[in-house]
Amino acid sequence: MEDLPSGLPEHELKAGLARFGITGKPVYAPVGFGDYHWTVYDRWFTSVSDLTTKPLARLRRAMETAASLGEQLPFVVAPVRSDDGETVVLLNDRYALSVFPYVAGRSGSFGDPVHAGVTELLTALHRCEPPADIPVAPIDVPARAALTALLDEPGKWFSDRAREVFVAHTGIVREKLAELDLLAGELTDERVVTHGEPHAGNVINTPRGLVLVDWDTVGLAPPERDLWLAGGDSAFYSLRWAVDDIADFAEKLRAPHERWRDAELTLHYFTETLKSL
Template identity: 40%
Template sequence: MEERPAGIEDSEVRHALGAWGIDPVTWEYAPVGYGDYHWTATDTRGREWFVTVADLTWKSWYGEGTEAAFHGLRDAMDTAVALRDSEPHGLDFVVAPARTADETVRRLGTGHAVSVFPLVPGTPGHFGDTLTPHDRGLMMDLLATLHRTPPPAPARVLPPDFATRPQLEVALRETGSPWDGFGPYAEPARRLLADHATALRRRLDEFDRLAGELRDRGARPVITHGEPHPGNVLRAGERRLLLDWDTVGLAVPERDLWLVAEGPDDLLRYEEAGGRTPDPSALALYRLRWALNDTAEFLGLLRGPHGRTPDIEQAWQALTGTVEGLATGA
């Protein structure tokens, strides 16, 4: 995030690092990503760290409330560590958090949590980057390896349903009255939703149909990352490393594959690398799920108190593009 977290001081974050035995001598806020807050630090031993503070009120996929969000985030980070350290050979492409004596995530106040990662050298990507065929091939090989790995005990089963759906349906029902008192983008968001309400309801019906077909097929779940887009990939020579394991969990492989594959050749590469044959219907399901969930999350932000900030403007632009894409079937 470009904005720093409200109500959290740098001194609080620095103090929390003592649980990891980290005494920072350099400290800098990193305005990167969207959703969490980040700092980089160098400690007295010259080790470099990437520090993440999560706003637990925006982790809705773990369940309702900050308590459920904290436990869900902890399970996700524990899963990443287990994957990295799995026997007989850990997955060296998993950028997992460091542990304190007994945990991977610590509370920070009542609504936030902090985790700490080694700062790994490499070239980061960005969400929306176009991958070359070579890069997509490397990612298909990586995902095939991940999906063949026995699931660690902390991994959660993740059905295709999305937790933000109720707030999307409420917003669709409430487009007939002004959204006053929230902020400058609330009314534009209401008009955008009202203009495309019929199409969005059709897409929700399509989602239900695809999810029902997936349940009927009873496909075996595997361990999935959830968001292996270019923004969560670090290039280190010919190696590709996966960052941001917040959404790790058990689901069908297509939950990951749709974000990387651009055509039949990519899917064939995955199958030949040891993955199973991808299901076009499941690929369509997770592509649609992503767009509907994004719509709900951006609406939740714009239907709450907000001002004209870079992060809010980014949310408005993303909402506009996502809703228009859903309406046209893109």
């Protein structure tokens, strides 16, 4: 995210870092799209999640799963624990903090070719023993009900531009939802530990080899959930990714928000994803 989170003063972030025994001035890192990140001394990388879009219980289960996987697999960049043993700490009633070791290396962006070695990492991940409380990744689009309601009645949007482009594409969105239902029947019954988003932006090439970051979408699912992003093929998951993005962007653009750079980027991605269907 390029904009700083609204409603998170620096003293609350520092108080959260202190619970991990981390002092020093956090430096904002405008990377990724969804969470907010800071680095501290090039030793720690922080991830601050907005709990209005990412439920706290699901986030905690994901981070505990990642911590457990980090004990099994050397390529998992797992969260560290606070002084009282937590992988997620609340900063206030809206934001939660996780802390990771800072990893030096090269990464790409979503849409870039994925390093050939990622397939080997995913094979090891899919074969590992699932941690006890691992989340189950839903097959259907999580926000499908809200998206379907919006198709039936677009209602008011904070952004008139976003409403116009959505209304122009309601027909194709309905068609793609029906297509998803058909494709879901072709998925394998196998369920394995999946990362969820092993694209080039979440793979870091380090001097010691490839590592995977950003584990908040970890969950039990068919292996295709990961493999289509690593050079494989899955008509279901490639389409589900687009529809899921549309639902997520629509939720953000309908709600009141600041007219900042991140809002403009959301509208851009929303428009381009609808046009790509």
